[in-house]
Amino acid sequence: MHPDIVVPQLDPIPLPGPIGLFWVLLTLTFLLHTLAMNCVVGGSLISIVARFRSKHPFHARLAGDLGRKIPSLLAATITLGVAPLLFVQVLYGQFFYTSSAIMAWPWLAVIPVLIFGYYAAYLVAFKEGSRHAQKAAIGSLLAFLTIAFIYTNNFTFMLTPEKWFPKYSRSTSGLNLNLDEPMLWPRLFHTLVAAAAVAGFLVIIMALANWKKDENYARLLLQHGAYWFIVPTMLQFAVGTWFLISLPEEKMFLYLGGDWRATVLFGISSLATLGAVFVMILAARSPLPHRRVITSLVHVIVVLVCMTLMRDLLRSAYLEEYLEAPVTRVQWDVMVLFLVLFLGALGLWGMMLLKYFKRAKSTIYRRRILSDE
Amino acid sequence: MNYPVWDVFFGSGLLIAIVSVIHVFVAHFAIGGGLFLVVSEKRGYYLNDQSFLDWVARYTRFFVLLTLVLGAVSGVGIWFTIALVHPSGTSTLIRSYVWAWSIEWLFFFLEITAALLYLYGWKTLDRKTHLWIGWVYFWSAFFSMVVINGIITFMLTPGAWLESGTFWDGFLNPTYLPSLGLRFAFSLVLAGVYALLTATREKDRELRSRLISWSARWIVPAFFALPIFAAWYIAKLPPQVWASAQGRTPTPTRYTTLLIWCCAIALAGSLWALFRPRRFPFSAGVVVFAAAFLTMWSFEFVRESVRKPYVICGYMYSNSVLAHSSPSDGGLSLDSIRKRGLLASARWSRYKTAHAASPLEVGHEIFRLQCQSCHTTSHYRGVRQLIRKRNWDEPAIYSRLGSLEKMVNGAMPPFAGTDIERRALAAFLASLNPDIQPESAPRPGQEKTGTKVFEERCSSCHLDTPDDPLFSRLKRRNTTEIYELLGQLDSLNPAMPAFDGSENERKVLANWIGERLEN
Numbered sequence: 001m002h003p004d005i006v007v008p009q010l011d012p013i014p015l016p017g018p019i020g021l022f023w024v025l026l027t028l029t030f031l032l033h034t035l036a037m038n039c040v041v042g043g044s045l046i047s048i049v050a051r052f053r054s055k056h057p058f059h060a061r062l063a064g065d066l067g068r069k070i071p072s073l074l075a076a077t078i079t080l081g082v083a084p085l086l087f088v089q090v091l092y093g094q095f096f097y098t099s100s101a102i103m104a105w106p107w108l109a110v111i112p113v114l115i116f117g118y119y120a121a122y123l124v125a126f127k128e129g130s131r132h133a134q135k136a137a138i139g140s141l142l143a144f145l146t147i148a149f150i151y152t153n154n155f156t157f158m159l160t161p162e163k164w165f166p167k168y169s170r171s172t173s174g175l176n177l178n179l180d181e182p183m184l185w186p187r188l189f190h191t192l193v194a195a196a197a198v199a200g201f202l203v204i205i206m207a208l209a210n211w212k213k214d215e216n217y218a219r220l221l222l223q224h225g226a227y228w229f230i231v232p233t234m235l236q237f238a239v240g241t242w243f244l245i246s247l248p249e250e251k252m253f254l255y256l257g258g259d260w261r262a263t264v265l266f267g268i269s270s271l272a273t274l275g276a277v278f279v280m281i282l283a284a285r286s287p288l289p290h291r292r293v294i295t296s297l298v299h300v301i302v303v304l305v306c307m308t309l310m311r312d313l314l315r316s317a318y319l320e321e322y323l324e325a326p327v328t329r330v331q332w333d334v335m336v337l338f339l340v341l342f343l344g345a346l347g348l349w350g351m352m353l354l355k356y357f358k359r360a361k362s363t364i365y366r367r368r369i370l371s372d373e
Numbered sequence: 374m375n376y377p378v379w380d381v382f383f384g385s386g387l388l389i390a391i392v393s394v395i396h397v398f399v400a401h402f403a404i405g406g407g408l409f410l411v412v413s414e415k416r417g418y419y420l421n422d423q424s425f426l427d428w429v430a431r432y433t434r435f436f437v438l439l440t441l442v443l444g445a446v447s448g449v450g451i452w453f454t455i456a457l458v459h460p461s462g463t464s465t466l467i468r469s470y471v472w473a474w475s476i477e478w479l480f481f482f483l484e485i486t487a488a489l490l491y492l493y494g495w496k497t498l499d500r501k502t503h504l505w506i507g508w509v510y511f512w513s514a515f516f517s518m519v520v521i522n523g524i525i526t527f528m529l530t531p532g533a534w535l536e537s538g539t540f541w542d543g544f545l546n547p548t549y550l551p552s553l554g555l556r557f558a559f560s561l562v563l564a565g566v567y568a569l570l571t572a573t574r575e576k577d578r579e580l581r582s583r584l585i586s587w588s589a590r591w592i593v594p595a596f597f598a599l600p601i602f603a604a605w606y607i608a609k610l611p612p613q614v615w616a617s618a619q620g621r622t623p624t625p626t627r628y629t630t631l632l633i634w635c636c637a638i639a640l641a642g643s644l645w646a647l648f649r650p651r652r653f654p655f656s657a658g659v660v661v662f663a664a665a666f667l668t669m670w671s672f673e674f675v676r677e678s679v680r681k682p683y684v685i686c687g688y689m690y691s692n693s694v695l696a697h698s699s700p701s702d703g704g705l706s707l708d709s710i711r712k713r714g715l716l717a718s719a720r721w722s723r724y725k726t727a728h729a730a731s732p733l734e735v736g737h738e739i740f741r742l743q744c745q746s747c748h749t750t751s752h753y754r755g756v757r758q759l760i761r762k763r764n765w766d767e768p769a770i771y772s773r774l775g776s777l778e779k780m781v782n783g784a785m786p787p788f789a790g791t792d793i794e795r796r797a798l799a800a801f802l803a804s805l806n807p808d809i810q811p812e813s814a815p816r817p818g819q820e821k822t823g824t825k826v827f828e829e830r831c832s833s834c835h836l837d838t839p840d841d842p843l844f845s846r847l848k849r850r851n852t853t854e855i856y857e858l859l860g861q862l863d864s865l866n867p868a869m870p871a872f873d874g875s876e877n878e879r880k881v882l883a884n885w886i887g888e889r890l891e892n
Contacts (some may be wrong), residue, residue, distance in 0.1 A: 006720050008375040011461070012701035013468040016540070025475075072489055075441060079478075079485050082449065086474050089467050097376055097460035104379045104457045111392075111450035112628040118442045125594045164377075168721065172380045172741070174457070298403070327701070331540045338479075345479040349486055352509060355488045 006165045007322050008094040014329035015090065021335075022090050022313075025307050029083035031308045036077040041148065041192065042140040042199025043070055044121070046228055051134045058216045058220045063205060067137065074121055074126040078114075086136070090160070095319060099158040103169055104174025106150050113150075117143025137347035145192070152188040153178040186243035193232045193239050194307075200228025201300060202278075204293055211290075222293075226284035251317055270304035272299045374693050374705045376460035377721040378741050384753025385458040385746060390677070392447060392454045394670045398563070399444035401556065401669070403484075405513045405564030406436050409591060410491070411507035416587075418500060432571060437492045441485060458746065461693040461705075462684040469534075469543060470524050477520040478778065483513035493536055518556060526552045529680050530610065535687045551606035556599040559669070565591030566639070566665040569646055573658035582650045590649035592661075596640045610679070613783065616866075616878040622784045623836075624678040632671035639664035676811025681747075682778070682786040690786035692746045707789050715739055715790035727793045739794055749803060757805040760843050763832050767803035773833060773879045779870075780833045823885020825879045837889075844889060852887035859883055 015022070047066035054060035088096055100107045120140035124133050157163065157178035167176045178184055203225030210218040244252055255266040276299035283292035316323075381388055410433060417426035433576035448624045456463040467474065487510035494503045527534065534543030572584035607615050618625035642661035646653045671890050684691050702709065710718045716725055716735070719742045727735050740748075744756065751757040760770065773780060776793040778787040788795055803809070821829075827837065835843040847855055858878050863871040872879060 008460075008720060010466050011464045012536075012695075012699060013465055014702065015468065016471055022471075033787075054542075075445075075485050075489060078445060078449070079482050082481065083475070083478050085452075086467070086471065086478065087448075089464070090471050093460075093464045095455055095466065097464065100453075101377045101379050101457050101460060108450075108453055108457060111446060111453055115442060115446050118446065119438075122438060122442070165721075168377050169723065172378065173382070174379045188626040321703060331472055334540050338472045338475050341476055341479055345483055348509065349483060352483075352486060352506060355502050356494060356498065357504065359494075359498045 004165060005162050005322075008098055010094060010324050010326055014327040016192050016329065016331040017335050018330060019091070019326070020308070022087050025306055026087035026091060027312060029080060029087065031086055031304060033077060033080040033250070034304065034308065035198065036073055036080050037279050038195040038198035039073045039202045040070060040077050040196070041082075041144050042195035042228075043073060043202055044137060044144060045196055046199050046203060048134065048141060051137060058224075059147070061217065062203070062221065062224065064128045066203070067121075067128050069202075070121045070140070071118070071125050074118055080153055090237065092315075095158045095161065095322070098161070098164055099154055101174065102164055103154060103157060103178070104178045105179055107154055107174075109198075110150050113143045117141075117147070121201050121306050133158060139198070142209075148191060149188060150185060152191065153181075156181045156184055157343075159315060161319075161322055170372045183243065183246040186239065186246045189239050190236070190243045194237050197229050197232040197236065198233065198300070198304075200230075201297065203228060204283075208290060208293060223284055226280050228282055230277050232367075233273060251314060254313065254317055259313065259317075262310060263305045265310050265313070269303045269310070272302040272306070274361070275299045276303065306366060374398060374710070374719045374742065375703065376693075377498070377854040378745055379457050380745070381458075382743065382749070382752065386748045387548065387753040389451075389454050389458055390674065392450050394666075394673055396447035396451050397442070398666055398669050399440060399449060401560040402563040402567050403436075403440035403444050403560075404511075404557070405517055405560030405562070405591075405595075406440065406567060407488075407507070407511035407514045409564035410436060410644055411504060411511055413587070414504060414507060425583065426578065428572075428575065428580065430583060431840075432568065433492050433495060435571060435697050436567075437488050441488055446482075458686055459693065463687060466528075468523060469540070470527075471521050472540070473524060474543060475518050480513045480517040480520065484510060484517060487513060503748040515557070518560070519553065522556060523549055528685050529614070529676065531686055531688060537870060540797070547609040548606055551602050551609055554602035555599065555606050558595045558602055559593035559672075562592050562599070562639070563645070565589060565595070565667060566662055569643070570655075570662045573655040575654065578651075584651035585646050585653050589650070591646055593640070593641040596636070597785060599636070604656070606864070610822060614679045617681075617782060617784065618675055622681070622782050623677065624784075625675045626842075628671040628678070632668055632675065635664040635668040635671060639668060653869035671695040678784070683782045684746075692743050692786060692789075694743075694786060694789045707787060710789040711791070715742060715794050726877045727797055732797045732800045733804055735794070736797035737796065737805075739798045740801055743789060743798075756802055760802060761809070762836060762838075763828070764809055765803075765828075765832075767799050769828065770802050771796060776833065782834050821878060821881060823881050823888070826874060826882045827885060830872065830874055830878070830882065844886070845884060848890060850890075852883050855881065855886050856883035 003109040005233050018357055043066050047063045047070070048060040050063040050066070054063055067086040117140045120143065121145040126129055127136070158182070160178075163178075163180075163287060170176070203221055205225075207218045207221035207225055210221060244255060250258070254262040257263050276296045279299065283289040283296060379385065401837075410429060413429045413432075414426065417423075417429055427871045452463075487506050491503065491506045491510055492505055498506070523546070526546050526548045530546045530548045531543050533539075533548040535548065535694075536542075554784050569585060569592065570586035572581060575581040575584055598838070628719060639661050642657050642664065643785045645657060646661070666721070680686060683696070684693070687696060689695055693705070694710060695702050698706040698708045704718050706708070715721045716727060716729075716738070722738060722742060724730050724735055724738055728880050729735065730738075740750070740756075748754045748756050763769075765773065772789045777785045788798075790798070824837075827835075831843065835841050839845065850858070856879060858865065859882060860873045862869040874882070
């Protein structure tokens, strides 16, 4: 390591569990967080576009249906975001704390901006149809985009310790960003374009959920969702290439034969993306699209898993020379307690949702019977 | 020391305080309020009171909007803030308790899901399922506190963890149970306080009166439980820690007094609401709410300030210096820094030696690295004002830096650095008040003034102000009695050193204090 590069030393407290387990938890929870986050950001965008076209009843209904879902999806995004934020501090604390402190004010600004975006999203959900709804929705989306921008700054800055001290020397007041990072903008756009595509898929899933209740609406949702899914996904080939070539040469070549895991993942994800788009085109034209939509969804999940793993490999490549092997002293009893509670919580969570949707459905059914009477 | 220091012009300690108090005031409500909702719903069914149930349903929306958005996000906000201001302390908490944080996250996950289903379930679910989801919410929130309480109390009373380093020794520490009881009782107070405030805005007078009475029934009993848990909590604190809040250290003493007054105001308001609900106005609801907020504010300030000079008692000082050496301390323990020097030890120091820049610049850098986690130069806990109050010139500051750990009754960490670094810091601190003139030393045969003796012997801990315990506790004493007391300082209070000045200095000081008291 160059003597001018300052990297904090590892915390003297030993790591209380196997690194592999923390890695699995980080990767898994990050993947779930990404999924929810994509639905929030992309869903907000689709609902805003639909609200602009709300003279058409389909678009007005879609804007309302999506707008009402955003707060709950946002709750999921935040809750699922807490876990990877925890595990990234366990595995990469010395990098994460440093980059955050050097750009402290923008990083801390995430909190008030998120609170603003969250309340704006609730305003949209509760006041859909009012003249303030669209303004609130745009404010909310702008807040989410700001957060995405700040996050991309910090999580790219964290990867480049050689830039820390020079930036810190220029401003110790935490007023830095990572704007000189070549991968900043392509990485941000790569994420945002993916968000639009995933949210397109959310609309497609809404179509399947509405199929029995209102097939006409469901068909329009399917076609609209497929459009939102396919166009950004195809655009992703251009943005993804931009992202790839923005990387330093040795990092870029990891995906082009330099590292077999990265290359295989890159190959699978490219093929799965094409597969997902192809199947979705067929599904959008099909009278009974359910099976094809599910096939396409499987492809999308494969792509998301590959992307998450590729992101992890890129981080490892950047931090390779600075990473030290931590001392591990496993807290077996508490770790097992966590794993048991994890399963218990998952069961209870599932049971709650099951009870909620079962009862909610039966109530709607009962109401319909009563109104028929 | 290990991480870059973030310069917050108004004080990083104040930033943490603001974010924390907002969060805890909402987070405690999220627990007690959860119980309030399910019990109120059950009561509404039992009494078959539709208007009451309608209010509970409306109140749920307010509850969810407040706790899920402001409560949850400000919780993440505390985490962000402490990681920026105290990365080393945060890292210790994360690595020691990652499984506890993970378990807390599970409850958080259940809590958020249940809160949303409970809100939306008012319209769609049957009573039994709706109540069941309400109970899942409450117990998830409660167990979330059960977990987080272990980590918070660990910071103040790490107990046997300091020796063993094991999870349970730190988690189930001496103040764990009393703190849990205290926090739960306060969460019930807040459940009532929030409900009381919203109830006073209800237009239907009959319903309003019932709601006010129902809210007060949550506050009053919980208020009587508070002193029991508080006494238990205090009993489990190390005696010197609690003594800080009883006059030994200004900040916790001030906030303990405020806490007691605010509790009294909130309790008085709640008793009014309980016995005269019809006449209880909105303004009184605001007063009770504000008093409860200030109670929480004061409690958090007392808890944080009695922990000084540590961020994790006995392990890490507030400025991230490790209290004890260990093979893996990376040279960041007090002893190592004293040997190697602060500038050479701190990774993010702009100067690596004391000769790399002018003494003032080096002194400023040392201030940033070592003092800035608690102080600013002239804002929150500004050293400029603190030094001016004591009228210290550069030699006096240099002298005090040698025994920082004795200042303010032990609320400051010892100076970590070499002698030349200490001189540089003294020069910088003195430069903040360039107009302070050194008092001329007495000529041979000339007596020292009382002011001088006070400065030399007392001013490390005491201030020359009427509300300082030195003066307030000696109000009714005459000079002779004060003279006698000065001879037995160490037996009056174990934290006080014996007076080791000359006989003449003792007389001069007793006279000087006597004169101050008369004036």
